[in-house]
Amino acid sequence: xxxxxxxxxxxxxxxxxxxxxxxxxxxxxxxxxxxxxxxxxxxxxxxxxxxxxxxxxxxxxxxxxxxxxxxxxxxxxxxxxxxxxxxxxxxxxxxxxxxxxxxxxxxxxxxxxxxxxxxxxxxxxxxxxxxxxxxxxxxxxxxxxxxxxxxxxxxxxxxxxxxxxxxxxxxxxxxxxxxxxxxxxxxxxxxxxxxxxxxxxxxxxx
Amino acid sequence: xxxxxxxxxxxxxxxxxxxxxxxxxxxxxxxxxxxxxxxxxxxxxxxxxxxxxxxxxxxxxxxxxxxxxxxxxxxxxxxxxxxxxxxxxxxxxxxxxxxxxxxxxxxxxxxxxxxxxxxxxxxxxxxxxxxxxxxxxxxxxxxxxxxxxxxxxxxxxxxxxxxxxxxxxxxxxxxxxxxxxxxxxxxxxxxxxxxxxxxxxxxxxxxxxxxxxxxxxxxxxxxxxxxxxxxxxxxxxxxxxxxxxxxxxxxxxxxxxxxxxxxxxxxxxxxxxxxxxxxxxxxxxxxxxxxxxxxxxxxxxxxxxxxxxxxxxxxxxxxxxxxxxxxxxxxxxxxxxxxxxxxxxxxxxxxxxxxxxxxxxxxxxxxxxxxxxxxxxxxxxxxxxxxxxxxxxxxxxxxxxxxxxxxxxxxxxxxxxxxxxxxxxxxxxxxxxxxxxxxxxxxxxxxxxxxxxxxxxxxxxxxxxx
Amino acid sequence: xxxxxxxxxxxxxxxxxxxxxxxxxxxxxxxxxxxxxxxxxxxxxxxxxxxxxxxxxxxxxxxxxxxxxxxxxxxxxxxxxxxxxxxxxxxxxxxxxxxxxxxxxxxxxxxxxxxxxxxxxxxxxxxxxxxxxxxxxxxxxxxxxxxxxxxxxxxxxxxxxxxxxxxxxxxxxxxxxxxxxxxxxxxxxxxxxxxxxxxxxxxxxxxxxxxxxxxxxxxxxxxxxxxxxxxxxxxxxxxxxxxxxxxxxxxxxxxxxxxx
Numbered sequence: 022x023x024x025x026x027x028x029x030x031x032x033x034x035x036x037x038x039x040x041x042x043x044x045x046x047x048x049x050x051x052x053x054x055x056x057x058x059x060x061x062x063x064x065x066x067x068x069x070x071x072x073x074x075x076x077x078x079x080x081x082x083x084x085x086x087x088x089x090x091x092x093x094x095x096x097x098x099x100x101x102x103x104x105x106x107x108x109x110x111x112x113x114x115x116x117x118x119x120x121x122x123x124x125x126x127x128x129x130x131x132x133x134x135x136x137x138x139x140x141x142x143x144x145x146x147x148x149x150x151x152x153x154x155x156x157x158x159x160x161x162x163x164x165x166x167x168x169x170x171x172x173x174x175x176x177x178x179x180x181x182x183x184x185x186x187x188x189x190x191x192x193x194x195x196x197x198x199x200x201x202x203x204x205x206x207x208x209x210x211x212x213x214x215x216x217x218x219x220x221x222x223x224x225x226x227x
Numbered sequence: 228x229x230x231x232x233x234x235x236x237x238x239x240x241x242x243x244x245x246x247x248x249x250x251x252x253x254x255x256x257x258x259x260x261x262x263x264x265x266x267x268x269x270x271x272x273x274x275x276x277x278x279x280x281x282x283x284x285x286x287x288x289x290x291x292x293x294x295x296x297x298x299x300x301x302x303x304x305x306x307x308x309x310x311x312x313x314x315x316x317x318x319x320x321x322x323x324x325x326x327x328x329x330x331x332x333x334x335x336x337x338x339x340x341x342x343x344x345x346x347x348x349x350x351x352x353x354x355x356x357x358x359x360x361x362x363x364x365x366x367x368x369x370x371x372x373x374x375x376x377x378x379x380x381x382x383x384x385x386x387x388x389x390x391x392x393x394x395x396x397x398x399x400x401x402x403x404x405x406x407x408x409x410x411x412x413x414x415x416x417x418x419x420x421x422x423x424x425x426x427x428x429x430x431x432x433x434x435x436x437x438x439x440x441x442x443x444x445x446x447x448x449x450x451x452x453x454x455x456x457x458x459x460x461x462x463x464x465x466x467x468x469x470x471x472x473x474x475x476x477x478x479x480x481x482x483x484x485x486x487x488x489x490x491x492x493x494x495x496x497x498x499x500x501x502x503x504x505x506x507x508x509x510x511x512x513x514x515x516x517x518x519x520x521x522x523x524x525x526x527x528x529x530x531x532x533x534x535x536x537x538x539x540x541x542x543x544x545x546x547x548x549x550x551x552x553x554x555x556x557x558x559x560x561x562x563x564x565x566x567x568x569x570x571x572x573x574x575x576x577x578x579x580x581x582x583x584x585x586x587x588x589x590x591x592x593x594x595x596x597x598x599x600x601x602x603x604x605x606x607x608x609x610x611x612x613x614x615x616x617x618x619x620x621x622x623x624x625x626x627x628x629x630x631x632x633x634x635x636x637x638x639x640x641x642x643x644x645x646x647x648x649x650x651x652x653x654x655x656x657x658x659x660x661x662x663x664x665x666x667x668x669x670x671x672x673x674x675x676x677x678x679x680x681x682x683x684x685x686x687x688x689x690x691x692x693x
Numbered sequence: 694x695x696x697x698x699x700x701x702x703x704x705x706x707x708x709x710x711x712x713x714x715x716x717x718x719x720x721x722x723x724x725x726x727x728x729x730x731x732x733x734x735x736x737x738x739x740x741x742x743x744x745x746x747x748x749x750x751x752x753x754x755x756x757x758x759x760x761x762x763x764x765x766x767x768x769x770x771x772x773x774x775x776x777x778x779x780x781x782x783x784x785x786x787x788x789x790x791x792x793x794x795x796x797x798x799x800x801x802x803x804x805x806x807x808x809x810x811x812x813x814x815x816x817x818x819x820x821x822x823x824x825x826x827x828x829x830x831x832x833x834x835x836x837x838x839x840x841x842x843x844x845x846x847x848x849x850x851x852x853x854x855x856x857x858x859x860x861x862x863x864x865x866x867x868x869x870x871x872x873x874x875x876x877x878x879x880x881x882x883x884x885x886x887x888x889x890x891x892x893x894x895x896x897x898x899x900x901x902x903x904x905x906x907x908x909x910x911x912x913x914x915x916x917x918x919x920x921x922x923x924x925x926x927x928x929x930x931x932x933x934x935x936x937x938x939x940x941x942x943x944x945x946x947x948x949x950x951x952x953x
Contacts, residue, residue: 024318025310029463029517032310033289036525043286047279049471050272059267060488079491126505131419148488155501161452162506165445166415183489187474190437194302194498195451195507200489203445207361207377208384208403209247210254216360216407217414218445218492231886238889253872545876545894546887587887589880589894590756591844596874606797612758628754632762635717636769638746648721662885669884669892670923673722680715680724684731684743 064146064181069226072179075149079201080214081222087115090171090225095120099135099169105159108140111173111227126160136169137162141224142196143178145186150200151224152186154193161195170219172199175227230665233587237550244381248373248551251380255542258486259597266488270599273479278601280472281533284433285524291433291466292515298436299513302498307514312342315516319344319425319458322512323353326456328422332414334440334447335359336427337375337536338460338516340558341571344425355425356417358446360410367394373552374560376484376538381551414446424450424508428461429535430476431513434469438513440494441480448492457499457508463515464524464532476535479599483537519571526573528607531566533600540594540604546587555584562594562604566611574618582620585611645677706779706815706824709739714774714782714791714814717749718915726915726937730783730817733942737825741781747773750782752790755798756881764798771795771807779824780814783939785852785913786845788816816846817939818913822854832945833863838936839907840867841898841921843914844876855913855938862945871901879920895924902933909934911941 037043064071073083084090091112094100104112104122116122123134139159143152151172153164164170180186190196203218214220237245263270284291296306309315315338323331331353333339345355345366357366361378365371368390372378379387388401396409426447430439438459440447451457467473481487500507523532541547541561552560557568565588569581585608592605634640666672711734719727734741750770754763770791774780782788791814799805821827840859846852859867878884878894885891899921902910910933912918918935925933 024307025314025517026308028310029308029515029521030289030292032517032521033292033463033524036521037286037289039525040286044279044282046283046468047276049276049475128419132415150489150493155504155507158504160505161448161500165448165452183477184471184474187470190435190470190495192497194496194501195504196495197448198489198493198495200487200491200493202491204443204491205360205407206485207359207364207379208387208406210251210377210380211403213403213407215411216444216446217358217411217418217449230888234887234889237887237893543874545878545897546890549890549893585758586883587890589844589876589878589883589891591876591880592847593844593874593876596847609756609758609797612756613760614758616758616760628757628759628762632754632759632765635748635751635766638748641748645720662882665885665888666923669888669927670920671926672923673919675722676724677721680720680727681743681745683724683728687731 060147061182068146068179068181069176071146071181072144072149075147076201076224077149079149081149081201081224083224083226085226087112087225090223091115091117091120094136094169101133102136102138103134103160103163103167104138105140105163107159108138108173111225112138126163128162131162131166134167136171137164137167138171138173138225139164141172141174141178142193143180143186143189144174144224145183145198146179146181148183148200150186150198151222153197153199155195156193165218168215168219169221169223171223171225173225173227231583231586233550233554233583236554240551243383244551245549247383248381249548251374251377252542252544252548255377255485255538256597259483259539259542262482262486262488268482273475274599274601277476277479277599278533280467280475281535281600282530284466284468285464285529285532288463288466288524291468292463295431295433295436295466298433302436304436304498304511304513307512309514309516309518311518315342315460315514315518316344316347318514319460320348320351320353322456322458323348323423326422326510328456329353330417330421331355331423331425332358332418332421332450332454333425334427334442334450335362335378336425336460337558338427338462339425340372341518342460342516344460356414358414358418358450359442360407360444363410363414364390367391371553374538374541375536375563381553415449418449418453421450421454423456423458424454425458425460426450428459428465429480430467430473431461431465432468432470432473433466436497437470437473438496439473439477440496441477441490441492443491445492447494451494451496451508452506455509457496457511459511459513461513461515463517463520480535480537483539483597483599519573522573523567523570526570528566528570528610530602531563531570531607533602534563534567535600537599539597539599543593543597545591545593546589550587554587557581562588562608566604566607569611569615578618579620582615582618585615642678645681648675648677705826706820708778709737709825711739711741711779711781711820712774712776713741713743714747714750714780714787715743716782716784716787716915718919719783722919723915723937726783726939729937729939729943730781732946733817733821733939734781736946737821737827742778744773750787750790751798752787752794753881755790755794760798767795767798768807771810774810778813779820780810781817781820782814783817783913783937784915785816785843785849786916788814788819788851789845789849816849816851816854816913818854818858819849819851822857823850828857829861830858830942830945832947832949834865834941834945834948836908837866837868838941839870839902839905839910841877841902841910841912841917842873843912843917845914851913858942859911859938862941865941865945868905868907870905872897877917877921879916881916884920891920892924895920896928899925899930903930907933909936911936911938913938
């Protein structure tokens with residue numbers, strides 16, 4: 022297999038050797054609020070409320086208890102779902118027929134799942150973002166393939182800002198920030214919700 | 228003197244196409260403005276920080292490449308280096324061959340287009356499907372993207388529907404929801420049957436080895452969740468020192484590109500799938516690509532490497548809005564393309580083929596004004612023009628400056644020309660030097676007043692003490 | 694590091710003895726704009742010297758990438774304007790060429806002579822407001838004018854300075870029009886090498902301006918105005934007077950004299 026490591030590194034070194042001056046390591050500003058101090062202060066004051074507001078603004082929806090969630094799904098005909106085993110407890114028995122749940126994801130029946138329920142690793146209040154990772158999601162496809170994704174989120178896991186969430190990235194090799202349902206505006210700039218990922222992003226707060 | 232082919236291309240476009248591009252670009256620019264204003268974003272302060280982060284990384288790229296390689300390798304990622312397009316394609320093919328991978332799904336990535344990876348793989352019997360909706364349409368239609376963020380900005384729904392119909396994706400239906408649903412269903416089958424996923428990367432943090440992928444559709448999540456081998460092709464300039472620095476760039480990227488605070492999905496990938504996870508790659512590769520970047524790094528236009536591919540410069544550019552991305556004849560269009568495209572080809576024949584691109588600008592600087600990493604694009608364009616001239620790029624269209632410089636450095640000759648120009652008023656439109664004729668095709672000439680101001684001064688001098 | 698900020702927070706001008714750079718466009722086509730500039734400066738108590746050997750700042754060759762031609766002209770200009778006096782320029786693009794472009798042209802030389810003129814070059818309104826500290830303009834102009842901020846004023850204090858003065862003139866109303874950040878499409882030789890794009894872009898600017906039915910268009914750059922005026926007359930628009938900001942300032946003064 023060709024590998025040009027030495028060649029490329031030599032070229033980089035040569036390119037930099039003629040520099041008369043080099044930009045020093047920049048210092049981040051002390052306050053670290055990032056882009057939006059407006060959102061950040063609201064998010065710090067009340068992370069849960071800010072998260073729920075921002076989630077709605079990006080097209081998502083939050084539920085404070087499992088029963089209203091079950092009602093919402095039933096009313097819209099989203100009846101068959103997958104649920105991570107560890108997330109079952111949060112449903113507190115509210116999911117009765119006609120709703121049905123698999124706790125083992127059957128990849129060959131992927132299109133039969135109307136919804137997928139998995140655990141969130143956290144959330145970002147100022148942007149309405151849900152944080153998922155490999156450790157807390159048994160099956161990535163369970164959070165991605167069905168039209169509806171429900172993220173089970175502990176209120177205490179909501180951090181105020183993007184900067185906080187960067188600090189909290191941790192050691193998981195796969196972290197994904199989900200800010201609302203999947204979207205595209207490729208066709209004439211018209212916004213369509215639900216492309217390859219979920220068309221509905223729901224959160225169950227615990 | 229001949230008219231620039233770029234100008235002719237712009238003029239020959241259909242009104243419909245021009246309108247699509249102009250409308251899409253304008254909407255993108257306005258969305259950016261609303262996003263910055265709504266959140267009270269201190270844009271100049273943030274972009275100044277972002278610029279310094281990127282420039283610092285570039286100025287110490289050798290150290291950061293080494294650090295990134297160490298971080299990646301410690302996380303179980305195999306790191307490769309490709310000096311050029313051919314090498315990159317060879318490395319990727321070898322990786323796929325070792326896995327006996329014959330079906331690949333890929334995300335939108337400018338570097339993969341730069342090296343023409345999909346084409347290379349197809350020729351070797353490896354199916355390589357674009358999964359970003361816009362790129363998927365481009366691939367089906369055997370077209371080329373017209374914008375780095377919105378590849379089919381130039382197409383309307385009718386054209387897309389016709390393409391889908393001719394490729395068996397159902398009878399003609401140009402409803403955007405139907406188009407999107409059909410793509411979802413078709414590509415889902417492809418994800419689930421694929422052996423490997425190819426992506427680019429928006430950033431790589433040297434500190435943690437994390438790749439950052441920024442998308443809206445869910446295609447990159449699906450590419451990775453459904454396959455077992457991940458190959459990321461990444462330009463060497465995509466490095467950033469720390470995760471915190473990534474955060475600073477994320478503050479501006481989506482706002483600049485689409486007016487969102489964050490794109491729907493921001494993935495941080497530090498290696499193959501986690502222990503206990505059943506979906507996702509068990510093997511991960513990063514291929515760092517040079518392909519002319521070290522040349523750019525050595526040049527006086529190196530700041531262009533700060534680019535984070537947001538597309539804001541395209542959206543605001545009056546020339547891009549009239550010409551569309553295809554006028555730039557390459558992977559990178561708009562102001563960024565006018566600098567980067569010829570520079571990546573330098574030196575040689577292919578540089579000269581692109582040397583007209585830096586001339587396709589009024590140097591208005593709107594691109595610089597919106598750039599989240601403060602690249603002085605209008606200055607780089609002039610430097611590129613100097614470089615083109617010194618490389619012998621002939622421009623049939625630019626008036627020769629030698630004769631003009633002679634007159635403009637000799638006061639007597641200048642003063643004589645001030646009087647002689649009176650003839651212009653009596654010259655018929657089709658006579659006179661080519662630049663004058665070209666001007667008069669579109670403009671009424673102002674009256675010639677050469678020498679009038681100086682005479683006015685003299686008269687005054689006689690009346691006032693000077 | 695941030696190259697865009699032209700760092701125009703300069704020290705106020707030490708003296709009112711200034712040199713005037715006429716600019717080639719005013720020398721060839723727009724003598725009244727140059728004359729108005731002289732009158733405006735003299736109103737402010739300046740002694741205005743107009744070196745007769747001056748020609749051009751070198752911008753056309755610089756922008757075309759013919760830097761050896763540009764250096765030749767820039768050297769001549771630097772010689773003609775040698776000294777300590779502020780050099781006042783009734784053109785944002787020419788002022789920027791002298792203060793910024795010259796430094797780029799001679800960056801390969803250690804301590805070039807030509808660099809001495811760069812910090813002394815002032816666009817006219819920038820000189821009045823930031824050089825002399827004058828922020829209110831006397832007189833009146835009864836008109837609704839569209840202010841066209843030329844692109845070369847980006848990253849400088851010229852545009853703000855011009856607005857400060859114009860907004861202070863009694864009875865003068867500045868109208869807002871759509872897409873003000875968009876270029877007029879002139880770009881110097883661009884208008885000749887890319888005529889279709891130049892015309893289309895200029896047409897959009899004219900449409901936006903005309904939609905507000907102004908009495909005229911005012912700008913600090915005759916290049917933009919020559920282009921817009923030429924296009925408008927060619928396509929048969931209703932007559933739209935184009936004015937250099939110096940002419941508006943001078944006309945305001947004349948109103949005072951007429952009344953007084």
